[in-house]
Amino acid sequence: MMTLAAEIDHNGTSPEKLLAPVLSSFWDQPESWTLETYRRHEGYEGLRKALAMSPDDLIAYVKDSGLRGRGGAGFPTGMKWQFIPQGDGKPHYLVVNADESEPGTCKDIPLLFANPHSLIEGIVIACYAIRSSHAFIYLRGEVVPVLRRLHEAVREAYEAGYLGTNVLGSGLDLELTVHAGAGAYICGEETALLDSLEGRRGQPRLRPPFPAVAGLYACPTVVNNVESIASVPAILNRGKDWFKSMGSEKSPGFTLYSLSGHVTSPGQYEAPLGITLRQLLDMSGGIRAGHRLKFWTPGGSSTPMFTDEHLDVPLDYEGVGAAGSMLGTKALQCFDETTCVVRAVTRWTEFYAHESCGKCTPCREGTYWLVQLLRDIEAGKGEMADLDKLNDIADNINGKSFCALGDGAASPIFSSLKYFREEYEQHITGKGCPFDPAKSTAWADDKNTDGKNAHRGVNA
Known part of the structure; x- marks a missing residue:
C-alpha cells in the first residue's frame, strides 16, 4: 500500500515536495x-x-x-x-x-x-x-x-x-x-x-x-x-x-487515487486534487519497464478513456471534464502498448451487460447487443458497418437509461472509437486480433466470456 500527498505546482511541473497524508497517514502502523x-x-x-x-x-x-x-x-x-x-x-x-x-x-x-x-x-x-x-x-x-x-x-x-x-x-x-x-x-x-x-x-x-x-x-x-x-x-x-489550501479553486482538498495496471508500483496514492498522471507515474516508477502508456481511465472503466496525450491533464473535476472525460472515482487504470483496446472494451462491456438490472430497455437491450458486436469484431468476424452500429447503439443508451450504468457502458465505446478506430478496423480487415494475449497482463481471466469476472480488471 503506497500513500502520498503532494503539493502541486500549478504550472504543471513535478510536485515540489511531499506532504503528510491525511486519510492514509497511519495505514502502515500496527x-x-x-x-x-x-x-x-x-x-x-x-x-x-x-x-x-x-x-x-x-x-x-x-x-x-x-x-x-x-x-x-x-x-x-x-x-x-x-x-x-x-x-x-x-x-x-x-x-x-x-x-x-x-x-x-x-x-x-x-x-x-x-x-x-x-x-x-x-x-x-x-x-x-x-x-x-x-x-x-x-x-x-x-x-x-x-x-x-x-x-x-x-x-x-x-x-x-x-x-x-x-x-x-x-x-x-x-x-x-x-x-x-x-x-x-x-x-x-x-x-x-x-x-x-x-x-x-x-x-x-x-x-x-x-x-x-x-x-x-x-x-x-x-x-x-x-x-x-x-x-x-x-x-x-x-x-x-x-x-482549501490544497487542490484547485473549484476542486479543493485531498483525495485518494487508485493507480493500477501496467505500472511499476500500483496502489493508493493520496494527493491534492489537480495532480497529473505524469506526476503520479513519476512517483510510482512509471509504466512497467520496457513499455509505454497506450491508454488509461481517469475515473474507472465507466469514464471515457484517455491516451498518452492526456498525461498532463489536471486530475480534478474541471480539468478532466474539460479534456472530455470525468474524474469519477479516480481509478487510474493504465494500459501499455501490449493491450488490445477492442479486447479491453469488450471485457468492460460484458461486465456492464451482466450487471445491468434490466429495468430499462436502453441499458438492458443495448448492452447485450454491444457485447454481440464487440465479440464478433474481436474474433475477426465483424464488418466495417459494425463500427457505426456500435456508435449508434451506444448513442441510444447514453443519457436515456434510469441510471448512470448505461452512460458508463457507452463511454468506453465512444472514446475507444474516437482514439483507436484504426485498431477496430484492423480486427475486421485482418480477420482477428493483431495482439498477442500472452504478452499482456492486463486481464487476469483470459477465458472470461460472460462478464462475471470482468471486474477483476488490471493487476500488473
Missing part, C-alpha cells in the same frame, strides 16, 4: 484500525469541535470548505446536507455508500480496512448536522474481512460513547447499522442502494422525488460516499482554510 490508534492521531477531535457548533453552522462550514463528493459525481457535500428539509416531523437518515464496485476502483475498501474510525467520526458529525438519529453503512458484501473490522470499530465507538445515547453529552442519540450487500454493481447507484437496504431488489428509482425528500423509508435521506464522509473530521479539526 493495528491502525483500532480506536486507540485513531485517538493517538487526533481521532474524534473534529467531532468535539463540530458538536460545539449549531447544526446549521456546521452545514455552512462544510459547504464553505468546498468538499465535493468523492463517489464520482463531485456534488458539493455541504449542499447535499443542506437539501434535507428541517421541521418536517419525519426521521432523517444518513446512508453511506460503501458498495465500491467500479472496475479499477480501490479506495473506500482499503480506507475502511485500515482506518474505519475516520468514517464513523464523519458519520456522527454528518448526523448531527442533518439532525439524524440513525445512520447506515451499505458495505459490499464480498469483503468479509472489512465487514468484521468495521463491526469491531462500531462496537468500540459505542463503548467509548461516540455512538448511542447522548453522544459526548451533546443530546444527540445515534444508532449506526452496518449492512452487507449481496454483490450487485447496480446497488452502487444511490436509489438502487436504498431499495436494497429496504429489502427489495436493487433497481434505480425514477427521480423526482430525490432521496433528500423521499429516500430511505420515504424519509429525507443523505447518501454520501465513504471517502466524502471520512474527509469531514479532518476539515473540522484542521480548518476549512487548511483544506
Whole structure:
C-alpha cells in the first residue's frame, strides 16, 4: 500500500515536495484500525469541535470548505446536507455508500480496512448536522474481512460513547447499522442502494422525488460516499482554510487515487486534487519497464478513456471534464502498448451487460447487443458497418437509461472509437486480433466470456 500527498505546482511541473497524508497517514502502523490508534492521531477531535457548533453552522462550514463528493459525481457535500428539509416531523437518515464496485476502483475498501474510525467520526458529525438519529453503512458484501473490522470499530465507538445515547453529552442519540450487500454493481447507484437496504431488489428509482425528500423509508435521506464522509473530521479539526489550501479553486482538498495496471508500483496514492498522471507515474516508477502508456481511465472503466496525450491533464473535476472525460472515482487504470483496446472494451462491456438490472430497455437491450458486436469484431468476424452500429447503439443508451450504468457502458465505446478506430478496423480487415494475449497482463481471466469476472480488471 503506497500513500502520498503532494503539493502541486500549478504550472504543471513535478510536485515540489511531499506532504503528510491525511486519510492514509497511519495505514502502515500496527493495528491502525483500532480506536486507540485513531485517538493517538487526533481521532474524534473534529467531532468535539463540530458538536460545539449549531447544526446549521456546521452545514455552512462544510459547504464553505468546498468538499465535493468523492463517489464520482463531485456534488458539493455541504449542499447535499443542506437539501434535507428541517421541521418536517419525519426521521432523517444518513446512508453511506460503501458498495465500491467500479472496475479499477480501490479506495473506500482499503480506507475502511485500515482506518474505519475516520468514517464513523464523519458519520456522527454528518448526523448531527442533518439532525439524524440513525445512520447506515451499505458495505459490499464480498469483503468479509472489512465487514468484521468495521463491526469491531462500531462496537468500540459505542463503548467509548461516540455512538448511542447522548453522544459526548451533546443530546444527540445515534444508532449506526452496518449492512452487507449481496454483490450487485447496480446497488452502487444511490436509489438502487436504498431499495436494497429496504429489502427489495436493487433497481434505480425514477427521480423526482430525490432521496433528500423521499429516500430511505420515504424519509429525507443523505447518501454520501465513504471517502466524502471520512474527509469531514479532518476539515473540522484542521480548518476549512487548511483544506482549501490544497487542490484547485473549484476542486479543493485531498483525495485518494487508485493507480493500477501496467505500472511499476500500483496502489493508493493520496494527493491534492489537480495532480497529473505524469506526476503520479513519476512517483510510482512509471509504466512497467520496457513499455509505454497506450491508454488509461481517469475515473474507472465507466469514464471515457484517455491516451498518452492526456498525461498532463489536471486530475480534478474541471480539468478532466474539460479534456472530455470525468474524474469519477479516480481509478487510474493504465494500459501499455501490449493491450488490445477492442479486447479491453469488450471485457468492460460484458461486465456492464451482466450487471445491468434490466429495468430499462436502453441499458438492458443495448448492452447485450454491444457485447454481440464487440465479440464478433474481436474474433475477426465483424464488418466495417459494425463500427457505426456500435456508435449508434451506444448513442441510444447514453443519457436515456434510469441510471448512470448505461452512460458508463457507452463511454468506453465512444472514446475507444474516437482514439483507436484504426485498431477496430484492423480486427475486421485482418480477420482477428493483431495482439498477442500472452504478452499482456492486463486481464487476469483470459477465458472470461460472460462478464462475471470482468471486474477483476488490471493487476500488473
